[in-house]
Amino acid sequence: MRALIALCATLFASALSAETLEISPQPVTMWKSVFGQIESRVQIPARARIGGTIEELTVTEGDRVEAGQQLARIEDDKLQFQIDSLDAQLEAARAQLTTAQSELTRGNALLERGVITTQTHEQLQTNVDVITSNISNLQAQRLVVEQQISEGAVLAPAAGIVLSVPLSRGSVVTMGESVAEIGGGGTFLRLSVPERHAGDLAEGDEIVITGAEGTRTGRLVKLYPLIQGGRLQADVEVEGLDARFVGRRVPVRLPVGTREALLVPESALTRAGGLDFVTVETPDGPLARVVVPGETVEQDGTPFREILTGLRAGDRVVTRDE
Template sequence: MPPAALHRTSAMTRLILAALLSLLPLQTLAEPLRPVPVTDWKAVYGRIEARDRIAARARLGGTLVSLSVAEGDRVEAGQVLAEVVDEKIGFQLAAVDAQRAALEAELANARTELGRVEDLLARGVSTSQQSDALRTQVQVMSGRIAANEAERKVLEQQAAEGRVLAPLSGLVLNVPAAAGAVVLAGEEIASIGGGGFFLRLAVPERHAGALQEGDAIVIEGAEGPQEGRLARLYPLIENGRVIADVEVPGLSERFVEARVLVRLPVGTREALLVPEAAVSRRAGLDFVTVAGEGGSVERTVVIGQRHEAEGGAMVEVLSGLRPGDEVVSSDE
């Protein structure tokens, strides 16, 4: 083909390409890329725990005759959970009542004798010594009756302590006992969790320096991400881990000690971020269009984590771009 024909063909090709480019959507040039600080997150598992966990214990040894709660029940402070009966207390009360009847009979007899002696003393037949002895006997019998009443109150209090009461308002977490069992004083009947629920974390100690009370924490739940607050860091390191508590508004109490995925902020670093819409994917590779001297150029990039920013979703570019590049994104 003659050179003139080749020249005309290349010119026509350039015109066609220019016309096609004019039909494409307009492109907007973003500001030059520059490193921005991003937060590094550490994924750990936390456990849902009750702030206060107290055992409801038997105060009396005996037979557990009734048990009115089960795991998962809601209880109020002071509510009767179970009842323990010691049959010996009933026999002791019967013995005390019998002693009381005998003492009252003796007291009545002593008062009758005292009345007779006082009548004889008034007529000069008896002596004052005999009257004083009978009066002392009446006082002694009255004292023994008072002691008997106090003994009965002690036994009644022991019987009343057979009722197992809820130590606080909350959720019944565990009931290790069963009706009909023989229990000892101090044995656990039920475990109650109350005072609210929180997440307890065990964080590797190398990240302890980056954690501060009040830091925002992201919790990955079944209903989507939730945000919590780092409420407390415990100074004692256990097995190379720092124990921390996280407060989460509206934390589910359905499963106590369930494991929940938590993301902790453990540091900051600088990274190059581009809008997620500026990244295209073809044949398993990611591309970002940047402005060049002769026009837009696609560059192959390696992307990292996704970040949320005020301008929308952003992705981190690990390689393929450098500070100062201008990312070109197509307007939808």
């Protein structure tokens, strides 16, 4: 009781030089706490272009890669067998061409002397042309097989970080199977918000992200129109987001509406005897009222305290000099 009397005397003395503030209901943003998940803007699988066995794997999870960098090498023994077969056919065709060209040369000499007919000479020329065409066809087939062998190199489709490598050296893969997952293009936050708050959110809203690196703000850039399982998907742009761990969850506060509250400056509150007091200007002079303060609310960078009970709109609150 003595402490309360002393407090009232102190407040009365300081009120003479303090300023007063008439309080009125102020709009306060209502926040909803959810979790956001860090996602890569682009997630592209590096796929095998041929089937075979992985003979070389040069990356693992967490490695950073450049676009076009070789991640793995796939070999198919059948392709090498085809190369060997085509080489043998080419060697035989070239030998046939040598013989056919020799016969054509002799046929030219015999034709000049009138020993053979023009029809026979044309047949010799046709044999040379057919064998030459066959050699060109075999060479084209060999180029196709060589291209298939070169496509055994699995290349990074984009610059980024390797998110997953589901296979290992020695694994058998089919054409089109994913060898590694690449995440690139930066990161963003993907939110899953209860559908009851869908009407309270709008693109461009500011959100608050809290974590080990401190508190920062972000901007809601996209709301997905499809609601699944009672959850709304939303994307948030955050400057300087830590992208070391894709898929990491971080706490996020979303603005989901506003409400009216009575706010007083922090300097207007005094605590004594386990109670909180606010000095109010009355016709009879300053009066210390017991109040129940709520959460701290920042407005224009200045901290205010919400008063749950003890004050009403129109009261003139005495603020203490700092």
